Every structure is written in structure tokens, then in C-alpha cells.
Amino acid sequence: MARAVAEKHDEILAAAARRFAVTGYRGTSLQDIAREVGCSKAAVLYHFANKEAILTELMAPAIEVLQALDERIAAHAGADAQRVAAEGFVDLAVRFRREIALLRGEFPELLQQPAFAHIQRISERLIDALAGHPERASARITAFVLLAGISETCGEFVDVPDEELRSALLALVRRALEPVD
Template sequence: MARSSSGLRERLLASALRLFVQHGYRGTSLADIAADVGCSKASLLYHFSNKKMLLAELLLPASWEASKLIARLEHLDGRAAAVAATGGFADLSLRFRREIKLLFDNLGDLASLPELGVEGVEDIGEQLIDAMAGRSAEPDARVAALMALSGIFLTSAAELPYDDETLREAMTAAALRTLGRTGA
């Protein structure tokens, strides 16, 4: 009995993300994804013209949310920018932890990410570093911001035995210590 095409696109995306995380981007074929969902490869290709477009579609929501975070940080500076950027990036990282794990585990295979049509991705990291540094150009502040950003990114990709709230609090506190932004 054939499954309804209703929701097929969403099922394909969910399957692709799960399989990409489990087997890697390169280790997962379009045929694997179609078989997992129970549809033909032709049906998959009706929705996504190729594997890169499927990947781009998976990463777009995280990119959009990161852009919204950058917009919220735009008018903040100093401690306010650092605290808001740290908490906002921790929330974003936990919400999209499977996508981050996919990125982290497949960095070599995904080197062409800007070519996927995910606009402005390369600038988001710089803008977050700038906000976490409190808009300071000082090397100590910029290096600490890069360390805090990287730490949140890596921690969210790890498989730790903590619930999201515990993990968010710990990541945020550690990042703020790294930034020298503890206390009031």
C-alpha cells in the first residue's frame, strides 16, 4: 500500500537529517533517503533536485533563525551584546543541535556550504563574535569571543547526558566566564 504524498517533503527532510547525522553526508545517498521514507527516488527528486538542495533546505531554518538573532543584537553593545549573543546562540545551537552535528561531523564534505544558496552564513559567525566581544576590537575580547562561540558550537554537537535547560545554563555560564562577563 502506497503512502500518501501528504507530508512527503517533511518526511524526506526528517529522514535526510537523521541519515546524514548517522551515516554522514557523503555516506547517505538519495536512494537511501527515499527507501527510508518509503517512496521512489523519482518522488524525492520531484521535491529536491539533488542532494545539495536537500541539504540546503535542511540548513535554511537555522540560517534564518541566526539572521533573526543577529538582527536582535544589532543595537546592543558591551555586556548587553555579549550576554544576549551568548544566550541567543546557546538557544539556537540547542534548537538545531542535529544540524550543527551534521555540519561539525561533515566539515570536509560541506566545504561548499556558501554555494548551497544559504546566504550570509559566512558572516553570521563574524557578527556573533563581534557581539560576544561587546563590539570591542581588542584582540583579547575577539579571541575570547571566538572561543566562547566555538565552545557553544562544539558542546551542542556533542552527545552529553544533560537535558537542554541544564546544558543551556552550563554553556552560557562557561561562555560568559570565557568572555570575562560574569556577575552583574
């Protein structure tokens, strides 16, 4: 019995990921997920309190890696922090490109939800570290565009081998960022 419950839980997560990829988080209802699984909306709600809980669980592994990156960045300064931020974010984006692609175009709205509020603070610290010169508007703009661009496009390259994508993204980041003095 417990195995069947766990399987249904996983089936709901997989269906939600597929629906979010097709119609976005906003464009997907619990009823859409239930229909894809072949169960009732009540069955979905048995496993998850709401749609945000589904998204939270889908994104949990990526968020854990992002939090660990934030801790690694905090342990460094200057050029080291910039390097750790660049390599860490690229690694995260490559590893979780499918999950990130689910949220394409919806990050700003999702960051307003309580379950994801801490991501906004981590993003600001990541931008500061990437910028290297957070007091310079041009450096912050570059860092912001890099983060947004990588996040918005990484899912487009699901067929590119991880190491090839990582190498291309790191080369782009290194060309775009101002070195820290």
C-alpha cells in the first residue's frame, strides 16, 4: 500500500513537470495535473497541499544546490567569490536545466511566493559576487543579464552534452564579466 502511494506521488510530480513544461506554472491547474495522471483533483490534493507544494518539491534539489552555492560564495571574497559564483551557477544551470526550463518566463512571479522568497536574497548575493564590482551599475547589469540569460535559455540545450554546455557557458561568462582587481 505504501509503495502504491509513493508511486502515485511520483506520478503526480512527473505529470506536473510535463504540464509546467507545456503550459507553464501559471497555465497549469491541479485539475490539469489530475487529468494527466488519470485521477481526481482530490487525489492530487491528498499527496500535495496545493500547486505550490508540487513546485516546491520539484525544485527542492536545485534549491538545495543553490543554497550550498550561496554558502560557498560567502566563504570567499573578490576574484575567488566571482569564480566560485560563475562556476557554481553554471554547474547548477547545466545540472538542473530541465527543472529551470519548467519555469521559463515565470521566475519573477514565482520569487514572490513565500516558499521561494529566500531565492531572491540568494540571487542578489550571487549577482554581487558575479559582478565583482557590485558598486558599478555596469557590472551588476552584466551579472544580472548573465544569470537571467543562462536561466532562460539553458533548457533549450537539453541535447547538448553537459560538459560541452558547461564549457560554452563558462567561456561566455568569463568574456562578459569584468575581472576583480
